[in-house]
Amino acid sequence: MEEHYQHLYEALSQVDGYIYPNEIDLHWGLMIVLYPYITGLVAGAFILASLERVFNIKALKPTYGIALLTALSFLFVATLPLVSHLQHPLRSYEIFMTPNPTSAMAIFGFVYLWYLMVVLLLEIWFDYRLDFVIWSKTSTGFKKLFYKVITLGINDTDEKSAKLDDKLGYFITVLGIPSAFLLHGYVGFIFGSIKANPWWSTVLMPVIFLFSAMVSGIALVMVIYMVVSWARKVKIDMLCLDTIAKYLFYILIIDFTLESLDQIHRLYEAEESFDIIKVLVGGKLNITLIYMQVLFGTIIPLSVIGFFQIYKPTEKIRKISYFFVGILVLIGIFFMRWNVVIGGQLFSKSLSGFTTFNAVYSGLEGYLMMAVWLILPLLILTFLLWLMPPWKKVSSHE
Amino acid sequence: MGTERIVNKRRKFFQTSAALLGGTLLYSIIKPFEAIAQTEEEPTIDDKNLPLWGMGVDIESCIGCGKCAEACKIENKVPEEPFYFRTWVEQYTVKNDGEVKIESPNGGIGGLKQSVPDEDIFKSFMVPKLCNHCTKAPCVQACPVGATFISPDGVVLVDETYCIGCSYCIQACPYGARFMNPVTKVADKCTFCYHRITKGLEPACVEVCPTNARVFGDLRDKKGDLVKFLQDNPTQVLKPHLNTHSRVFYNGLSSEVK
Amino acid sequence: MPKIIFRLFLSFVVFVSIFILIQRYLTPNSFGEYGHYRASAIDDNMLSVPFYKGEEECASCHQEVYDLKSADIHSGIRCESCHMPKIAASKDCKINPPKVEGSLNFCGQCHAINAGRLKKGVPTLNFKDHKGDQNCIECHNAHAPWELKE
Structure with a gap:
């Protein structure tokens, strides 16, 4: 506690202008930056998988399984930063017991459960069930046990059951698209519905969150696909990679347009809050917004992929460029979340001053913990890829 | 013939299951919006025999001595550190060049001191702040578990044993009236000294105010001090554009006040 | 109905039923009596002893x-x-007697010069010009300020 006070006294000495005395502490820190980031990666990865299955973009087939497993690994972790940021984590079950119907946050538990249990797990299960049955006969040890249990005792391998799996899987995917939109549009609504905060309170927030989620998820799957291919020492399917990049390009344009529209709207309307937001963007958020989010996260990736749409250099150059573009986009979207969550708390609701955000390295809300939450899903993904490698699948949907 | 029957059966099954799942999904989509629709209505408090607490603040009387902020901390065991306030006093100084300087060092405890040289001052005044006990409280709307609520007598309270400490209510409050209590680790805020007013006492801040700048009372008591204060003075609430319908009314509220 | 659907549906029903049971069990007793909160939280808020x-x-x-x-x-x-x-x-x-020092700082909380205190009926003065560093209560009785001590 003494350390916390010390931290606050330091922030107090850095206050610029006037802020309400209770606003010196930033109540939402790195963990809440991670929360929309990770949920966004889930929604984005899932939508990429759906592009292949529902919208029938066959070039994306090599990434279908990876995209689904990526979404699942990140979804497992999505709630952990949230719970760890609570002051009373042991009371978190209350959000399921007595969800407040008027709260934008209360429904998250249910949206999350729906998405995890009904959409992702079921879709993956339908996709893999036949393989589980087959693999359970050929493997040994832990894997054999896992495959046996996970089939839920349904061991049919005939064509009819495979067809049924396919149909049900398709149905779930169709259901999954609005669910993914719901999941992340909803996360945007948590911020967009706070009328007390002019930086958050915009009707575009859910839409912006949705498209930035798609951007980040697609970039993540693109990078993971390349890494997995390199690790497996197989040739990367260039048509697939080019197609992902093309979709990344389109959706990034939409995302950038929406975000620009939001800012232009603020600039032109120049409401009461505009004076302070102007100072915020030019000052405290200068690096994270103008450079990290807009320049590195948006303009450079757009220019590179845009250029490739007109002129295609050699495969090698494209591969390396895609890899770095993917990383840049992932960093850019991370800072987009940062700018929303942290940026929205840096200025006072009195619209007359600023506090500062001094993140710490250690502790439940520090940078180290953030690294853990970002690496953990990758470890889960590695495990899942070992347990149920999509490239070893026998069955495959149409 | 046989296959056709199976196909028909299956089609029927798909239709039913699609309808079922679609219904569930639709419900989960509509659910958050249903909540929005609900907030359009004012929360109804049925029992007209109960008081409806409110406060009047007279900016023209406040001298910025900070006694209220100090008393509040003592009465409600709020940590002494200058980051936690259930009530505080701000001093607004409008300079001759139009610049507005707002100050509230340590919430005004120990008395506000003028920091702008006399010759630069156009006008100056003090504004006590506290929870506005909104009728349409954004914090109550936002709380995910129902750990903060409007009591039947119109006071916004926190359930200390139930709050999960997510800080969403703090983000939702337009007035900066909430904070995370470092000791109890739950959201904390002005309760109008609920433990006092239910015993017939006045809130601590009202009790200690030397100039009677705060008038506490029952909005339903037509002969009470608060109703008289509202009748005699042109009053305004803070941030009226946010439509929170707050129950703390200010007399002499200048447009500089944020 | 295909076996696969039946089993999944069964798991879903079991899951939802368990959830509802837990919800019944873990929702606090007085929850929802007046609104979406624990009614007994009102009493909890009345508990503390006034200072x-x-x-x-x-x-x-x-x-x-x-x-x-x-x-x-x-x-x-x-x-x-x-x-x-x-x-x-x-x-x-x-x-623990609530003693007060009638120091300049203490009386200054109300009586120090401040532009925001003008025209409010409270006399304000520059203590330095008035009696230097002398404490107010050396001359004034705080309970009857105009009964000056000798």
Whole structure:
């Protein structure tokens, strides 16, 4: 506690202008930056998988399984930063017991459960069930046990059951698209519905969150696909990679347009809050917004992929460029979340001053913990890829 | 013939299951919006025999001595550190060049001191702040578990044993009236000294105010001090554009006040 | 109905039923009585013991001082505005007496010059010009400020 006070006294000495005395502490820190980031990666990865299955973009087939497993690994972790940021984590079950119907946050538990249990797990299960049955006969040890249990005792391998799996899987995917939109549009609504905060309170927030989620998820799957291919020492399917990049390009344009529209709207309307937001963007958020989010996260990736749409250099150059573009986009979207969550708390609701955000390295809300939450899903993904490698699948949907 | 029957059966099954799942999904989509629709209505408090607490603040009387902020901390065991306030006093100084300087060092405890040289001052005044006990409280709307609520007598309270400490209510409050209590680790805020007013006492801040700048009372008591204060003075609430319908009314509220 | 659907549907029903059971069990008793909250939380909020006792409490021992104050300019100010209580109301204030130093800082909380204090009926003055560093109570009786001491 003494350390916390010390931290606050330091922030107090850095206050610029006037802020309400209770606003010196930033109540939402790195963990809440991670929360929309990770949920966004889930929604984005899932939508990429759906592009292949529902919208029938066959070039994306090599990434279908990876995209689904990526979404699942990140979804497992999505709630952990949230719970760890609570002051009373042991009371978190209350959000399921007595969800407040008027709260934008209360429904998250249910949206999350729906998405995890009904959409992702079921879709993956339908996709893999036949393989589980087959693999359970050929493997040994832990894997054999896992495959046996996970089939839920349904061991049919005939064509009819495979067809049924396919149909049900398709149905779930169709259901999954609005669910993914719901999941992340909803996360945007948590911020967009706070009328007390002019930086958050915009009707575009859910839409912006949705498209930035798609951007980040697609970039993540693109990078993971390349890494997995390199690790497996197989040739990367260039048509697939080019197609992902093309979709990344389109959706990034939409995302950038929406975000620009939001800012232009603020600039032109120049409401009461505009004076302070102007100072915020030019000052405290200068690096994270103008450079990290807009320049590195948006303009450079757009220019590179845009250029490739007109002129295609050699495969090698494209591969390396895609890899770095993917990383840049992932960093850019991370800072987009940062700018929303942290940026929205840096200025006072009195619209007359600023506090500062001094993140710490250690502790439940520090940078180290953030690294853990970002690496953990990758470890889960590695495990899942070992347990149920999509490239070893026998069955495959149409 | 046989296959056709199976196909028909299956089609029927798909239709039913699609309808079922679609219904569930639709419900989960509509659910958050249903909540929005609900907030359009004012929360109804049925029992007209109960008081409806409110406060009047007279900016023209406040001298910025900070006694209220100090008393509040003592009465409600709020940590002494200058980051936690259930009530505080701000001093607004409008300079001759139009610049507005707002100050509230340590919430005004120990008395506000003028920091702008006399010759630069156009006008100056003090504004006590506290929870506005909104009728349409954004914090109550936002709380995910129902750990903060409007009591039947119109006071916004926190359930200390139930709050999960997510800080969403703090983000939702337009007035900066909430904070995370470092000791109890739950959201904390002005309760109008609920433990006092239910015993017939006045809130601590009202009790200690030397100039009677705060008038506490029952909005339903037509002969009470608060109703008289509202009748005699042109009053305004803070941030009226946010439509929170707050129950703390200010007399002499200048447009500089944020 | 295909086996696969049946099993999944069964798992779904089991899952939802368990959830509803847990929800029944873990929802606090008085929850929802008046609204979406624990009704007994209202009582919890009434529990704490007041610190500020009110003037009648003070006057029951210090009637003379109270009378003196009531007859003078500080009559509108309650005892505890200056004598901040240091213990909860259920205890005797002799345990930890709420003493006040009549220092310049203390009286200055109300009487120091401040542009925001003009025209409010409270006399303000520059202490330095008035009597230097001398404490107010060396001349003034705080309970009757115009009864100057010799």
